[in-house]
Amino acid sequence: xGEVIVITSGxxxxxxxxxxxxxxxxxxxxxxxxVLVDTDIGLRNLDVVMGLENRIVYDIVDxxxxxxRLKQALIKDKRYEGxxxxxxxxxxxxxxxxxxxxxxxxxxxxxxxxxxxxxxPAGIExxxxxxxxxxxxxIVVTTPEVSAVRDxxxxxGLLEANEVRNPKLLINRVRMDMVKRGDMMNIDDIIDILAxxxxxxxxxxxxxxxxxxxxxxxxxNSKSLAGQxxxxxxxxxxxxxxxxxxxxxxxxxxxxxxxxxxxKGS
Amino acid sequence: xxxxxxxxKGTVNGLTIILRPEDNFEDILAVxxxxxxxxxxxxxxxxxxxxxxxxxxxxDEEKRLFELLVSKSxxxxxxxxxxxxxxPQPVQQEPPxxxxxxxxVSNFFFKGIDEGPTKFHKGTVRSGxxxxxxxxxxxxxxxxxxGVVEAAGNVIVMGSLRGIVxxxxxxxxxxxxxxxxxxxxxxxxADLITRAPDEKEVRNTYVPEMAVARDxxxxxxxxxx
Numbered sequence: 489x490g491e492v493i494v495i496t497s498g499x500x501x502x503x504x505x506x507x508x509x510x511x512x513x514x515x516x517x518x519x520x521x522x523v524l525v526d527t528d529i530g531l532r533n534l535d536v537v538m539g540l541e542n543r544i545v546y547d548i549v550d551x552x553x554x555x556x557r558l559k560q561a562l563i564k565d566k567r568y569e570g571x572x573x574x575x576x577x578x579x580x581x582x583x584x585x586x587x588x589x590x591x592x593x594x595x596x597x598x599x600x601x602x603x604x605x606x607x608x609p610a611g612i613e614x615x616x617x618x619x620x621x622x623x624x625x626x627i628v629v630t631t632p633e634v635s636a637v638r639d640x641x642x643x644x645g646l647l648e649a650n651e652v653r654n655p656k657l658l659i660n661r662v663r664m665d666m667v668k669r670g671d672m673m674n675i676d677d678i679i680d681i682l683a684x685x686x687x688x689x690x691x692x693x694x695x696x697x698x699x700x701x702x703x704x705x706x707x708x709n710s711k712s713l714a715g716q717x718x719x720x721x722x723x724x725x726x727x728x729x730x731x732x733x734x735x736x737x738x739x740x741x742x743x744x745x746x747x748x749x750x751x752k753g754s
Numbered sequence: 755x756x757x758x759x760x761x762x763k764g765t766v767n768g769l770t771i772i773l774r775p776e777d778n779f780e781d782i783l784a785v786x787x788x789x790x791x792x793x794x795x796x797x798x799x800x801x802x803x804x805x806x807x808x809x810x811x812x813x814d815e816e817k818r819l820f821e822l823l824v825s826k827s828x829x830x831x832x833x834x835x836x837x838x839x840x841x842p843q844p845v846q847q848e849p850p851x852x853x854x855x856x857x858x859v860s861n862f863f864f865k866g867i868d869e870g871p872t873k874f875h876k877g878t879v880r881s882g883x884x885x886x887x888x889x890x891x892x893x894x895x896x897x898x899x900x901g902v903v904e905a906a907g908n909v910i911v912m913g914s915l916r917g918i919v920x921x922x923x924x925x926x927x928x929x930x931x932x933x934x935x936x937x938x939x940x941x942x943x944a945d946l947i948t949r950a951p952d953e954k955e956v957r958n959t960y961v962p963e964m965a966v967a968r969d970x971x972x973x974x975x976x977x978x979x
Contacts, residue, residue: 638881641898645880681898681916683878 490521490598493605493725494623494652498639500610502631503660503690506700508607509537510715511627513705514722516571520602523562523572525593527619528609529584532576539703540565540573549577552589558596568708572601582614587621594622603725612646620647626655627687632662632673641682656687658721663692664735688721690714691735760785768803770837775809782809783822790826798828805837866890867907867928879903879917899939908932914960918942927967936963936974943967 495508505528512524526534529549535541546561551574558574565571574597577584597604608619620626626647630640640657647655659678666672679686693714699706706715707722713733720730760782761772773782790797804823811819820834871889879885879893881900890907901917903909908929909921915933920942922929927944940949946967964977 638900641881641900645883648880680914681896683896 490601490604491625492594492598492623493603493625493627494608494620495605495627495629496608496616496619496643496647497610497629497636498612498643499630499636502629502636503658504610504629505533505537505607506696506706507627507629507658507660507690507718508534508605509700509705510707510718511722511725512571512603512605513538513565513568514707514719515603515605515726516565516568517708518722518726519570520726521570521572521600522603522605523574523597523601525574525597525604525606526576527590527606527615528582529576529615530578530581531609532578534607535563535573535575536703537700538565538573538705540575541703544575547575547577548593549580549584552585552593558593582609582618585618587617590618590621592622612642616643616646620650620652623652626652627658628655628682628684629658629660630678630682631660632667632675632678634673637673637678637681644682644684655684657682657684658687658690660690661692662689662735668736686732687724688717689732689735690717690721691733760789762789768801768805768832771804771806773806773808777809779811779815783818786819787822787826790823793827795828800827800829801832802827802829803832804834806834807837811836867922870907872907873905878913881917897933897938905929929967931965932962932977934960934962936961936965941965941972943972946970946972948972 495504495511497504508524512522515522524534524538525548526532527548528534532547535544540563543563546556548561550556551558551561561574563573563575565573594604594606606619606623609615628640628643628647630636644655657679659675662675663672667674675686675689691713693706693712695706695709695712696714699709699712706712707718709715713735717733720733723730759774759777763770763772771786806819816834820831823829823831823834866889872892873885873887873889874892874894875885876894878895879897879901881898884902884904885891885893886904888906890910891903891905892910892912893903894912896913897903897911897915897917897919899916902920903911903917904920906922909919909931911919911931911933913933914935915931915938917938918940919931919938921931922944927946929943931938931941931943937950940947942948943965944967961976962978963974965972965974967973
């Protein structure tokens with residue numbers, strides 16, 4: 489029996505889809521069977537971020553309406569063993585499915601997969617209600633901005649009201665240089681307001697922009713700091729206790745070593 | 755004739771009775787008698803200036819209404835007269851109809867500021883949540899920015915108050931707002947609205963403070979030595 493986790497935020501653009509793609513890929517790299525479900529019907533993005541958009545034939549609305557079987561709509565990612573995607577529809581909108589149908593779909597998916605990750609759309613209306621319908625656990629994504637934290641707080645309240653307890657927090661796009669200057673909210677302030685367990689912190693990283701554009705999740709990129717953060721987060725989801733990344737070091741270890749040698753050499 | 759044909763409105767000065775011109779006076783008296791009786795001990799001991807409007811009453815009818823109120827309500831009726839328009843409101847008072855968070859229960863002042871029914875809410879009040887009660891409210895937790903607490907009486911927050919709080923939402927200014935960390939987005943006591951000063955004070959420890967309304971202004975004081 490698999491775990492159904494919804495990745496939500498309230499605010500748009502904070503990194504839900506990127507997180508879903510990276511955590512999903514990360515979990516599959518650890519050997520488990522994962523299915524990613526895109527519930528942002530009408531504005532689908534998970535397929536693009538995963539690099540699978542030209543393989544879509546059927547989508548989630550087709551499955552729910554019975555136009556095809558679930559297996560026909562699932563796209564197997566050829567790069568990562570055990571990773572599947574159920575894309576959203578682009579020509580319909582969020583009224584095309586309802587929470588009961590979503591719950592049935594999640595029940596069916598959890599029989600076959602170890603993890604079912606649901607990419608929730610922004611907002612608190614029908615899209616959100618659909619996405620959380622089948623979920624047992626939640627990851628709330630926020631950025632260290634007052635407006636994002638405000639919306640995350642609302643979402644946590646709504647999750648609790650809908651019996652999705654103990655959501656975990658993921659703080660995305662943190663810029664430690666700005667936090668040190670006092671220009672950006674620090675992690676403790678965010679946790680103070682939201683008062684939920686911290687799952688992880690992901691730094692703002694150019695490699696994410698590159699990776700989402702080319703459709704290659706950063707978690708597979710060993711040179712990406714954000715990718716490293718996602719790798720740690722993946723391990724935490726799977727039960728391991730991994731210490732938080734030290735985001736303050738601008739220079740990598742190799743750079744520091746090089747500097748040491750160049751000084752001695754000359 | 756139904757109950758809603760006569761409307762009682764509590765105001766800062768007393769009671770306003772709103773009548774409909776097309777109703778028969780005997781019917782009106784009967785409805786008023788029923789309303790006052792069903793209020794039970796509520797009016798007892800109150801000192802009320804009563805105004806009425808909506809229908810012109812003859813001196814005789816006024817007298818009968820006055821006697822009815824005196825005999826049935828248990829309140830001291832200081833006066834009964836026709837009110838021509840709304841009693842002039844003090845400048846800052848919000849018109850009750852436009853109040854976004856209307857307490858639906860009663861129009862009369864909550865008298866339980868010192869001892870009275872209290873709602874205890876365990877847990878954080880998150881953004882978008884509304885806790886509304888016709889009495890005092892104690893929040894055992896924080897009130898996050900965007901969260902709203904509305905009480906007819908006092909509001910006590912055993913945590914950080916960062917949201918919107920409205921104490922004495924029905925007009926009585928004696929209520930207080932207390933919090934372990936008083937940094938509200940907006941604080942209202944009765945009709946007085948105020949907000950935290952613009953310089954954001956960074957606090958590492960809890961500093962319990964109380965907000966009271968005095969002489970038309972809201973004062974924040976530390977109540978522990």
